[in-house]
Amino acid sequence: MSDEQQAVDELFESFFDKECSSQVVRHAEPLGFDPSLWAKLDALGGPAMGVPAALGGGGASCDVLAVVAERVGRAAAPIPLVDHLVASRALAAPSDEVLAGAQIATVAVRAARAGTWSLVPSGAIASIIVGVYERTLVGTRSDPPMAAPRNHASMPIADRSVEGGDVAIAADVAWDRVHNEWKVLTASSLVGLAHRALELGVGYAHSRSQFGRPIGAFQAVQHGFADLPGLVDGARLLVQKAAWALDREAGRPVTTIDPFDNEVTDATALASMAYLFASEVASTVTDQALHYQGAFGYSSDGDIQLYFRRARGWSLIHGDRDGELLELADVLFGAT
């Protein structure tokens, strides 16, 4: 990590340690939003940090935002920070309310159909939606419903109409850019989920005794965990590389896509890879970590189920995995 990443990481680590216990996560369900936690984040400059400095924001680059996103994931924090960071960066003139988080902005990751964006991440709580309507990147403002359909991951998702007040998108921002940033930061939060889930599972295996010794002393259990740290580290490395590609994209548009030489520096390819891989890793790690906590892990009182459900929710909200793989194949191998 760079010095800047390190400093931001420590700042958000202590914030979430202090303000976001698993009780906070639990109490925010089923909507999945804690307004008071979100309000406290403004003191750190959290909601504004992705906006360019010239527009009154923190001017953070994607590699720094990825660090923040991982901390959100580790805490399973019931705040729309990733969606807001990405959407607010795309606006031509984010208002003071957006910079302070008093108005939440989000990204409709799937194109609108018949005038509606369906199941928009943070759609239940966001006033500003950035998304694609009739092949154009648009921003729209309307009152959020503040209610979500009952869902797997207690996510504040909702259908939203494309109708509303126009919100100008920055001239130099294209949908690909918004979409890639959302994938990379969401991937980073999935890495955070997986990291914390592994800690929970391993911690339990150290403390839970059966047959007179900790279950973590049994090789069968050890080997069930041993493949997982490499998955989490690999996903984090891939997210960092994708964030690096996004940060350099502005200045150096020449990129490589050569999967047959294992040279891929293109931001779109790497963002898709990072999102697909982090999704898979978060699902696998939460699955294993829950299993080794036995019936305690399966019970609602356990924390691991909070992570298990979000690992699936934050992965699937974007679309189906097979479809995303086909889109990646088009980027890597050329469209058919």
Place this chain on the structure above:
Amino acid sequence: MEVRQLIHDNYTLEEQYRVHETGTYNCRPLYRALGDRGFIERAIPGLGKGDPLELWALFNEFEKVDAPGDALSVIIILAGILSHVGSDEQKARILPSLLSGRSMASLGYSEPDYGSDLASITTRAERDGDSWVINGAKMWTTMAHEADWLVLLTRTDPSVPPHKGLTTFILPMDTPGISVQPVHTMGNERVNATFLDEVRVGPEHLLGDEHGGWSVLAVGLSFERGVVGDTNRGVSLLRRFHEWASAEGLMAQPAIRQRMASVAIENEVSKLLTQRSAWFAAAGKLPTVEGAMTKLFATKAYQHAVRCFHETAGPEGLLSFGDDRAAADGWLDYFSRHAPACTIRGGTTEINRNTVAERHLGFPRAR
């Protein structure tokens, strides 16, 4: 890139034919060319003068085109061990021949009865004045029939706990009493059994401290696992499969495209994990845990990919090199034969899982 060009120029069709016929995975002209241009020296952890990722870059280029890196990896492991624990005299006597690509080496670790449980090996080195007399047998001594140097793990003190009574030696292959018998594998490789009969060695052959063999072993294994091989094989697999699938008109099939995209992701992750291990080694640290993580991920992903692609090819995937009808010119048959070795050699999956479980996750020793 220069390494790629050197491989292309020196790993000729004749050399490729010889490698696949004999199962001896080396290439002397190529190693000499690499050595003459300083690529071997630059790749040695602790000796490196160039980019810290030289070691990774070198093996990455080999694996991309299936060039024979087995012998080179042992050269680098031995040179790495020497640079960490060798005496000045040994470095002066042995390193130049390794770094110039003129000499090859073989690792005498495993035995017929002890593989993963290396601490229990029984090849005996008995003290006789200021020298030792060695008797025993070593297995899987790849390259022993071509090598100039043999690294030997021996038992010098049977009266103490197993890993405390081990000593490592480095001796010339022409030392009297050494004999080599061929052993062949399903993947068409020649490995060997090496026998030691009253082999007499002096203090100049001692590698590291007497009874310090276990830590010498750890130095070598930390390079072997997840740095110098078997962690980027999916690149060549994907390239050769794509060439075949394109020629067969299969690239429009969604299931094949999805599988290939998944393999491309796994290749990228394997590369990033391998680069991380290489960074650790280049920084003078032993990437024991990082190497284990890398090898666990990369080898399992590779084996799964080989199986999927082989199944896609059907009967033509069974045909070997030299048959016009063979899928991917016979490479799928070859990869499928070779893949099982990746989770065995250089530390099995189970040993690597023990390493991660104990050293990274803090679980108690379960053996």
